[in-house]
Amino acid sequence: MxxxxxxxxxxxxxxxxxxRERVDTAPQAPAxxxxxxxxxxxxxxxxxxxxxxxxxxxxxxxxxxxxxxxxxxxxxxxxxxxxxxxxxxxxxxxxxxxxxxxxxxxxxxxxxxxxxxxxxxxxxxxxxxxxxxxxxxxxxxxxxxxxxxxxxxxxxxxxxxxxxxxxxxxxxxxxxxxxxxxxxxxxxxxxxxxxxxxxxxxxxxxxxxxxxxxxxxxxxxxxxxxxxxxxxxTPQRTYIHNIKDNLAQPLFTANLQRQAPGSYNFGYIDDSQYKGTITYTPVEPTFPLWMISTTGYRIAKTSHNERINSIVDTGTSLLLLPETVVSSYYAKVKGSSVHPQLGMRLVPCNADLPDFYLTIGSYRGRVPGSYMNYGRISGNSCFGGMQSSGDLPFSVLGDVFLKAQFVVFDYGNARVGFANKKLYE
The missing domain is CATH 2.40.70.10 (Acid Proteases)
Structure with missing residues (x-):
C-alpha cells in the first residue's frame, strides 16, 4: 500500500x-x-x-x-x-x-x-x-x-x-x-x-x-x-518567477562550457559571451517548460527540414532527438552500433564524428563532432552524445547541445534566444 x-x-x-507557526500558503511576491x-x-x-x-x-x-x-x-x-x-x-x-x-x-x-x-x-x-x-x-x-x-x-x-x-x-x-x-x-x-x-x-x-x-x-x-x-x-512560485520583476531585465542566460566552468547571468546579457546576434524563438504558450520548435537540421553537408518540439533543458546531459534524426547522424559514422541492452548509440572512440547543426528559426546552432563523443564504455567503444528521444513526448536539447551555444531564457517575454560563441574543441 x-x-x-x-x-x-x-x-x-x-x-x-x-x-512551526502557520503562515499563508499562497505564493508571495518579493518586496x-x-x-x-x-x-x-x-x-x-x-x-x-x-x-x-x-x-x-x-x-x-x-x-x-x-x-x-x-x-x-x-x-x-x-x-x-x-x-x-x-x-x-x-x-x-x-x-x-x-x-x-x-x-x-x-x-x-x-x-x-x-x-x-x-x-x-x-x-x-x-x-x-x-x-x-x-x-x-x-x-x-x-x-x-x-x-x-x-x-x-x-x-x-x-x-x-x-x-x-x-x-x-x-x-x-x-x-x-x-x-x-x-x-x-x-x-x-x-x-x-x-x-x-x-x-x-x-x-x-x-x-x-x-x-x-x-x-x-x-x-x-x-x-x-x-x-x-x-x-x-497551492502550487508555489519558482525562484525566477519571484525575482523577474526586480531584475534589470526579466531573464537569465546560460553560458555552459565543455569540461570547464561556465556561468549563469541574471538580469542582463553579457555581449562578450557570444558572437553575432541573438535569435529568439517563442516558447509554447500552453506548456510550462521551455518548449520551442526547431525547423530543421544538417549533418555534414546534408540538410533536412523537420519540425521538432523540444525542451531546452539544462538538467539533462544528452541531446535527445527523434530516431529519424539520430539514424541519419550515425549513418555518417563508420563503425557506429547500438548497445544490445540499452539501445544507446555507440561510436568508435577514435572516430572522426561529423558536426551537427540544428535550425531554430533563422539561427543555425552548431555542435562540433568532438562534442558528440560522450565517453568511453570499454576499449575503443564510446557513447554518442546524441541519442534517441524514443517514447518521450518531446525531444530534449540537453547540455551536449547547450554547451555549444549561448542561450537566453527570457522569462518576461516567453522566448528563448540562441547565439554562437567561441568554442573549445
Missing part, C-alpha cells in the same frame, strides 16, 4: 519534528528594494570527476520525462538497480542583475551545479539548476536518514527566517516508479546578489534510495514556469 504524504508528515511530527546590483554565479568545480557515464545520463532523461520506461530499459533496471537514478534530482532589489557560475559534476557534463544560500544565516548548498523543472527541493534534516548519502542538509530549525507551510506537500514520481516527497517551508534564499525573502523550499522527507546516490548536489533548483510546480494544494 502506498504511503500518503499526509501520513508521512504525521509520522514525522509524531517523531518530534518542530511544528521591492534598491537598484543597480550585478553579480556572477559561477559553476562549482567538482574535483572528484571520474569520467562520463552514458547509461546514467540516458536513463536520467527517461526517468524525468517518460510516463513509463520502455520495456528494454525496465528490464535493464531490474537486472542492475544501480541504473535507477534521477539527475540530480531583507527585501528584494529592483533592477538586480548578476551571474552564477556552474560546474560539471564528477560525471563531467552530466550536471551543472550552483551554490546558493538558504536561510538566515545562509546555509550554503549546491543544487542542480534545472530549466526542465519547476520544483525547488532539497535534502534536509527532515529527510529520512536512511536516504541520506553525504548530501549537505538544509536545517530549517537553524534559520531565523524559515516558516512551515501548514497543509502543503509535494510528490514527484519518475518513470521507473522512483519518487520523492515531502513538505514545504518558506525561507530567505539568495543566489548571487539576488534574494527572495519568502521563497518556497520543498524539503524531501521520503525518497527512493536511488535518488540519493548523487551526493555532489543536494537538490534541484527548478527554473521553468511556476505552472508545473508540484506543491499541493
Amino acid at each position: 502506498k504511503t500518503t504524504i499526509a501520513a508521512i508528515v504525521l509520522a514525522i511530527l509524531a517523531d518530534g519534528a518542530v511544528v 521591492p528594494g534598491t537598484n543597480g546590483r550585478s553579480f556572477t554565479l559561477n559553476q562549482v568545480q567538482n574535483k572528484d570527476f571520474q569520467g562520463h557515464d552514458g547509461p546514467m545520463s540516458f536513463l536520467r532523461a527517461h526517468f524525468k520525462y517518460a510516463k513509463k520506461l520502455p520495456d528494454y530499459l525496465s528490464k535493464l533496471v531490474e537486472i542492475d538497480p544501480s541504473f535507477r537514478i534521477k539527475f540530480g534530482l531583507g527585501s528584494q532589489a529592483d533592477g538586480q542583475i548578476g551571474t552564477v557560475l556552474a560546474d560539471p559534476t564528477p560525471l563531467v557534463d552530466t550536471q551543472y551545479a550552483v551554490e546558493i544560500g538558504i536561510g538566515t544565516p545562509p546555509q550554503h548548498i549546491r543544487l542542480n539548476l534545472d530549466t526542465g523543472s519547476s520544483d525547488f527541493w532539497v535534502f534536509s534534516t527532515d529527510t529520512n536518514p536512511s536516504m541520506v548519502d553525504r548530501q549537505v542538509l538544509y536545517d530549517a530549525d537553524k534559520s531565523m527566517t524559515s516558516r512551515f507551510l501548514t497543509g502543503e506537500s509535494w510528490i514527484i514520481k519518475y518513470g521507473d516508479n522512483a519518487s520523492a516527497s515531502g513538505f514545504v517551508y518558506t525561507d530567505r534564499v539568495q543566489i548571487g546578489e539576488t534574494y527572495v525573502d519568502t521563497q518556497a523550499v520543498q524539503v524531501a522527507v521520503n525518497l527512493t534510495k536511488d535518488l540519493s546516490s548523487d551526493n555532489f548536489v543536494s537538490g534541484i533548483l527548478g527554473m521553468a514556469n511556476s505552472a508545473a510546480n508540484t506543491v499541493r494544494p
Whole structure:
C-alpha cells in the first residue's frame, strides 16, 4: 500500500519534528528594494570527476520525462538497480542583475551545479539548476536518514527566517516508479546578489534510495514556469518567477562550457559571451517548460527540414532527438552500433564524428563532432552524445547541445534566444 504524504508528515511530527507557526500558503511576491546590483554565479568545480557515464545520463532523461520506461530499459533496471537514478534530482532589489557560475559534476557534463544560500544565516548548498523543472527541493534534516548519502542538509530549525507551510506537500514520481516527497517551508534564499525573502523550499522527507546516490548536489533548483510546480494544494512560485520583476531585465542566460566552468547571468546579457546576434524563438504558450520548435537540421553537408518540439533543458546531459534524426547522424559514422541492452548509440572512440547543426528559426546552432563523443564504455567503444528521444513526448536539447551555444531564457517575454560563441574543441 502506498504511503500518503499526509501520513508521512504525521509520522514525522509524531517523531518530534518542530511544528512551526502557520503562515499563508499562497505564493508571495518579493518586496521591492534598491537598484543597480550585478553579480556572477559561477559553476562549482567538482574535483572528484571520474569520467562520463552514458547509461546514467540516458536513463536520467527517461526517468524525468517518460510516463513509463520502455520495456528494454525496465528490464535493464531490474537486472542492475544501480541504473535507477534521477539527475540530480531583507527585501528584494529592483533592477538586480548578476551571474552564477556552474560546474560539471564528477560525471563531467552530466550536471551543472550552483551554490546558493538558504536561510538566515545562509546555509550554503549546491543544487542542480534545472530549466526542465519547476520544483525547488532539497535534502534536509527532515529527510529520512536512511536516504541520506553525504548530501549537505538544509536545517530549517537553524534559520531565523524559515516558516512551515501548514497543509502543503509535494510528490514527484519518475518513470521507473522512483519518487520523492515531502513538505514545504518558506525561507530567505539568495543566489548571487539576488534574494527572495519568502521563497518556497520543498524539503524531501521520503525518497527512493536511488535518488540519493548523487551526493555532489543536494537538490534541484527548478527554473521553468511556476505552472508545473508540484506543491499541493497551492502550487508555489519558482525562484525566477519571484525575482523577474526586480531584475534589470526579466531573464537569465546560460553560458555552459565543455569540461570547464561556465556561468549563469541574471538580469542582463553579457555581449562578450557570444558572437553575432541573438535569435529568439517563442516558447509554447500552453506548456510550462521551455518548449520551442526547431525547423530543421544538417549533418555534414546534408540538410533536412523537420519540425521538432523540444525542451531546452539544462538538467539533462544528452541531446535527445527523434530516431529519424539520430539514424541519419550515425549513418555518417563508420563503425557506429547500438548497445544490445540499452539501445544507446555507440561510436568508435577514435572516430572522426561529423558536426551537427540544428535550425531554430533563422539561427543555425552548431555542435562540433568532438562534442558528440560522450565517453568511453570499454576499449575503443564510446557513447554518442546524441541519442534517441524514443517514447518521450518531446525531444530534449540537453547540455551536449547547450554547451555549444549561448542561450537566453527570457522569462518576461516567453522566448528563448540562441547565439554562437567561441568554442573549445
